Amino acid sequence: MAQFLNTINEYKADVVIVGAGISGLTLAEKYAHNGKKVLVIEKRNHIGGNCYDYYDSDGILVSLYGPHYFHTNDDGVWEYIQKFSTWKPYEHRVIAHVGNKKVPIPVNRKTLNTIFDINLTSEQEVQAWYEANREPISDPQNAEDAVKARMGSELYKLLFEGYTKKQWGISPALLSPEVTNRIPIRLNNDDRYFTDTYQALPVNGYTAFFEKMIESDNISIILNTDWDEVKNKITWTEKLFFTGRIDQFFDERYGKLQYRSLRFEFETLDQEYFQEYAQENYPSLDIPFTRIVEYKHATGQKNPKTVISREYSTWDGEPYYPVPSIDNRTIYTKYQDASVKLEGDNIFFVGRLANYKYFNMDQAFRNALDLFNRLENNRSYE
Numbered sequence: 001m002a003q004f005l006n007t008i009n010e011y012k013a014d015v016v017i018v019g020a021g022i023s024g025l026t027l028a029e030k031y032a033h034n035g036k037k038v039l040v041i042e043k044r045n046h047i048g049g050n051c052y053d054y055y056d057s058d059g060i061l062v063s064l065y066g067p068h069y070f071h072t073n074d075d076g077v078w079e080y081i082q083k084f085s086t087w088k089p090y091e092h093r094v095i096a097h098v099g100n101k102k103v104p105i106p107v108n109r110k111t112l113n114t115i116f117d118i119n120l121t122s123e124q125e126v127q128a129w130y131e132a133n134r135e136p137i138s139d140p141q142n143a144e145d146a147v148k149a150r151m152g153s154e155l156y157k158l159l160f161e162g163y164t165k166k167q168w169g170i171s172p173a174l175l176s177p178e179v180t181n182r183i184p185i186r187l188n189n190d191d192r193y194f195t196d197t198y199q200a201l202p203v204n205g206y207t208a209f210f211e212k213m214i215e216s217d218n219i220s221i222i223l224n225t226d227w228d229e230v231k232n233k234i235t236w237t238e239k240l241f242f243t244g245r246i247d248q249f250f251d252e253r254y255g256k257l258q259y260r261s262l263r264f265e266f267e268t269l270d271q272e273y274f275q276e277y278a279q280e281n282y283p284s285l286d287i288p289f290t291r292i293v294e295y296k297h298a299t300g301q302k303n304p305k306t307v308i309s310r311e312y313s314t315w316d317g318e319p320y321y322p323v324p325s326i327d328n329r330t331i332y333t334k335y336q337d338a339s340v341k342l343e344g345d346n347i348f349f350v351g352r353l354a355n356y357k358y359f360n361m362d363q364a365f366r367n368a369l370d371l372f373n374r375l376e377n378n379r380s381y382e
Contacts, residue, residue, distance in 0.1 A: 002040075002219035008230050013039035013220070016236040018227045019243030021049025022361060023351030025213050026368035027241050032218035034376070036238065040214075040221045041230065043244075047214070047221065050320065051206040051361070058268065058305045060296065061205050065318070066262060066311060067279065067293050068206065071196040072362030078198045080365060084212040087200035090298055092193040096281040098158050105281060106193065107151060107159065108186035115158065123187035130185070146177035151185055163283040166290050167313050168260055168323060176324040201298060236346075239375070243351035245319055246335045254334040257356060259319030265289070265310040273297070274308050288312060322356045332356040348375070 005011075015031045017024045020042035028038045046052050050065040069092045072078055081087070094105045103111045109126050113119060120126050133152030140146040143164060147156040160180060164172040172180065184195075192199075202209040214221065222230075227244065242249050247257045278297035282289060289310040296306050322328065335356070339349045350371050352359045359367060 002214040002216065002221050005220055005222040008222055008225070008233055010233055011039060011220075012235045012237070013037045014236065014238045015039070015241070016041070016234055016239075017241045017243070019049070019351065019353075020044075020047040020210075020221060020223075021243060021351065022051065022364040023243045023354075023368045024049075024241065025210055026365055027350065027372055028219050029213045029216070030369070030372045030376075032214075032216035036218060038216075038219045039234070039236075040219065041225050041227055041234075042221065042223050043226045045224050046207070047223075048207050048210045050318070051210070053205045053207050055205075056268070056307065058303060058307075060268075060301060060303055060305065060307050061299050062266070062295055062307050062309075063206075063293075064264075065320075066264065066309070067295065067298065068361060069194070069199070069298065070201060070361050071194040071199045072360075073196050073198070074362050074366055076369070077362045077365045080369065081209075085202035085204065085209040088203050088300070089199065090201045091199050092279070092298070093191055093277055094193050094279045094281060095277050096159055096163075096283055098283065102276075102280075103159075104191035105159070106184045106186055107155060108191060109189050110191065115155075126187045140177045142173045143175040143177055143179040143181075144172040146180045147172075159283050161283075162285040163281060163290060165285065166288075168321075169313060169315060170323075170325070174325055176326070176329070178324055205299075239346045239348065241348050241350055241371075243349075243354050245353045246332070246339060246349055246356060249349070249354075250335055250338060254338075255331045257331055257335075258315075258323040258325070258328055259353070260321040260323055261314050261317035262320055263312040263314050263317060265312065267308050267310075269306050269308065270304070271306060272304060274306055319353055321358060322352065324358075328356070 014036040015038045017028050017038060017040045020040050024040055028040050032038050051068045053061055053063045056062050095102045096105045098115060101114055103114045109120050112129060120129060130151055134150060135148040135152060137145045137149035140149045147160045161172060168175055274294050275292060279291055279293050281291045289312050291311050292308055294306060294308045350368055351364060
């Protein structure tokens with residue numbers, strides 16, 4: 001099992017990894033498996049990054065930083081994660097509250113029929129509806145136009161404008177098209193949020209999954225420790241991997257990048273269930289939170305009580321989401337150029353914060369595995 005250190009005065013390892021989230025622990029596992037001595041430095045008081053979960057006093061599994069639903073079409077990533085947990089199938093579904101109606105997200109045939117009180121019965125009719133309502137924007141330059149070009153202004157107003165403003169704290173017109181292009185639109189009644197081949201959750205939670213990943217005696221971890229506080233005490237013989245904020249690593253020399261955070265309002269209720277779905281969204285600006293999540297729907301736990309969390313987007317707190325605006329992209333390009341130059345010194349940047357790019361869970365695993373394979377000429381899990 002990994003050794004947890006209380007303090008560091010002087011420490012030398014083959015590989016040093018800053019950050020104990022998906023990217024950092026994947027690299028730690030791979031290098032430890034190759035016989036390398038690995039040191040992981042984590043500023044929080046736990047491993048697992050934003051995927052960290054725990055059992056509360058009532059025995060309910062709760063995700064401290066919001067829910068994470070694993071889904072992928074990547075056979076290699078799916079094969080890799082099987083080594084550390086048994087996985088239970090789970091297909092995520094989301095509804096949005098629009099006035100007094102509940103409609104599936106992503107937008108599908110049922111969404112359109114319910115909101116507009118129409119009766120589209122075929123994929124051809126749904127496609128024709130989109131074509132009739134979409135705006136003639138051939139090259140969308142922002143998140144607002146990206147929605148309007150695909151499905152029109154009315155759906156944009158009802159489902160996307162308020163939610164996006166709350167989520168990002170700025171107008172969708174100031175965000176890159178990728179923000180809303182990530183959300184598919186459907187022609188049928190498929191109400192699954194994801195359509196990937198593999199959709200599942202670890203049966204004992206993500207924390208137990210990560211604990212299994214770091215069972216090697218070659219791994220040492222120190223928690224509650226900021227890299228800036230110990231970087232002058234640490235040496236490595238082979239490589240340093242940094243998974244934190246790339247602008248922080250460079251002391252914000254080119255400017256500070258924006259990151260959106262979340263605040264969670266947890267509530268334990270003396271009832272079996274609070275809502276119909278694991279996740280219910282609230283697009284209206286009249287409601288301050290973006291969504292309510294009820295974890296038991298996903299975990300399938302049997303318990304007379306339930307836990308819900310209301311999510312509020314904020315600029316304060318842990319960095320969750322890189323903000324994909326033009327200004328941030330310009331700043332990040334400078335940091336990216338600087339980071340490439342450090343590869344000659346065996347310093348590498350990996351993960352969502354270091355790459356200033358949103359990753360799904362499978363993409364975070366793939367990103368770390370690909371980097372390991374590239375550096376070590378390893379062909380496994382491709």
